[in-house]
Amino acid sequence: MNAEALQRLDSFPYRHRVAEVMSSPVVTMPAAATVKQACDLMIEKGISSVLVTGDSGLAPTLAPPLGIVTERDALRLIAEEGEAALGAPLSRLMSSPVEGVPQDAFVYLALGRMDRLGVRHLAVFDTDGSVVGILSARQLLRQRAGSALAIGDRIGVARSAEEMLEIVRGLPALASSLLAEQVAPLDVAAVISGVMRDVTGRAAHLSAEAMAEAGWGPAPAPWCALILGSGGRGESLLAPDQDNGILHAGTPKDDAWYAELGRRMADMLNEAGIPYCKGGVMAKNPEWRHDETGWRRAIDIWAERPIGENLLNVDIFFDFQAVAGRGDLAELLRAYALDRARKTIGFLRNLSLNQREMRPPLGFFGGIQTIDGRVDLKIGGLLPVVSAARILALRGGVAATATAERLREAASLGLIAENDAADLAGAHRILVRLVLEQQIEDIAEGRQPGTRVELARLTKPQRHLLREVLRRIGQVPDMVQDALSA
Known part of the structure; x- marks a missing residue:
């Protein structure tokens, strides 16, 4: 990604996922429906496309769509054939196959895919392949970010x-x-x-x-x-x-x-x-x-x-x-x-015992311990939080893998207090920021990036906050032990 592209970068597509901006529920029509029926339905619903489905016996959103018809498709055919086009079946007009994107993908990926394929609509699929929404270029008009968005979809054609x-x-x-x-x-x-x-x-x-x-x-x-x-x-x-x-x-x-x-x-x-x-x-x-x-x-x-x-x-x-x-x-x-x-509760207890080896880098009097001026925020910082979230998720049978989501789910199951879950999620966010900022600086200065953060580059309030975060993380093994004993 070049500097010019970065200057044009709008951060919205990297903040939000497709599920947040798609239109739902999906509007479908059978392949035998006419262009006029599709136009009437799009006007009634205030939408710009309909999915065309076959006769599979499945619910329309569960069956793979045969194609998609957009308002532009309909207008183009009417311009070419006049009133006669209104009686044409959608099977004649539809575009196929229907291009799509997962609902949990970031918006930048969808924008890049639209740009590469030259389409203005994408079907949105959930994890089992069901269609759960439609994403249109019109919906994303205010979030365009030019060529910088191509990064995601370029991988798919590399x-x-x-x-x-x-x-x-x-x-x-x-x-x-x-x-x-x-x-x-x-x-x-x-x-x-x-x-x-x-x-x-x-x-x-x-x-x-x-x-x-x-x-x-x-x-x-x-x-x-x-x-x-x-x-x-x-x-x-x-x-x-x-x-x-x-x-x-x-x-x-x-x-x-x-x-x-x-x-x-x-x-x-x-x-x-x-x-x-x-x-x-x-x-x-x-x-x-x-x-x-x-x-x-x-x-x-x-x-x-x-x-x-x-x-x-x-x-x-x-x-x-x-x-x-x-x-x-x-x-x-x-x-x-x-x-x-x-x-296997014994398995989980052994995992929790292993957490006690992940000690925060704090000295006897609460000072941050460093080596060559840097503090390692992985072993005694990120890992205890990530590990705790994993153990709690396993205890509750939670399928999520993201640390913050695991903590939320664990709190909802009563495995950990909501304020403790929020504290750990906040600590995780702070540590990720500090490590990421240090890595960016190290790369810019030609150093190998890692998880060791230079203490001198932090402001006094940041150092104080880091001490509090690490002190709180020191209590994590007891939290997990309590959850497993409940």
Whole structure:
């Protein structure tokens, strides 16, 4: 993303998701309906499009739409054919296939997709593929941000690691611009995570394509690629490495194909600016690549022996999201994982005991401890909050992966007091901002970004606030212990 594009950047599309601005409920008509009937309905409803559905026997919003008819389509046909056009069936006029976007996508992705495809309407889908709304260019007229919005949709058409590398390299400038526009730090992290997810998914897709061309043939069974850790939570910052896995519906005999897919994915992501995971959490390694039975076996082992490396694996795995392939496979696995964890209270207690090792960097008299003038806000700051939210979510069977959402859900279930949940969510926001701002400064000055924040760059009020946040985080293990004992 170049400087000119950033200067034109409107932060609205990076603050809001499609579900917030779409029109709903969806208006549908059968393919046999006439142009006149569609025009009358659009005028009556004050809308600019209708979805065309077939005779599948399903409810209109559950069946895949056959096409879409817009007011422009109708006006164009009437201009060409006059009054005779009013009796034409919608099947003749509709555009197909219907382009769409997930309801939880940020608006910038939808705008970029509209621009690339040259369309003015997108169907909005929920996680099970049902149509839940329509997004029109008219609705977004005030939120246009020019070529800067193309970042999201460019990934979906990238054909090489080099193309994706250009996008990944633009993330620090994008994050800096969004923070300057007063976009909430967690929303900035969600945008970064969206790019990480899209790049990981695209690498999986391109790798599978390349395998077919190289003689490996198609996948022996349905599969999906998973992003793990902060990418799965939607909380990636500017020093990410790879955390990914593969779930497939085949058998162990099919592993060679998926091993090759994992290897190619890892190599492409590394070339695209997302380096190999130093801890080996990548689908190219067999412990992060399984069929459903293999993943269930791994979950059982983690639950029965939550010690050492198993604890680290749990921290990474339980935040997963599907980024390519059959997402329904991932949701079936999530249901099993949540049920197993929720019912194994000893497992959760061991996770909570591990939290006591994540001590905030505070001295005996409450001063902030530093090394070479910097304080590490990951080990004793971000991790305790993220871990607490995860444990509480597992205890309550909550499927959400974002830290703030997990805390809200835990409070609604009575696992933690609402004020405690709000305090922890606030602490999380503050720490994310401090780390993100430091990373942007470090990158600008040619330093490797990390999670260590230079104390001298903080104002006196910021240092005081940070001390209070870290002091509050020191109480987290007791909060979690109380929740598990209730």
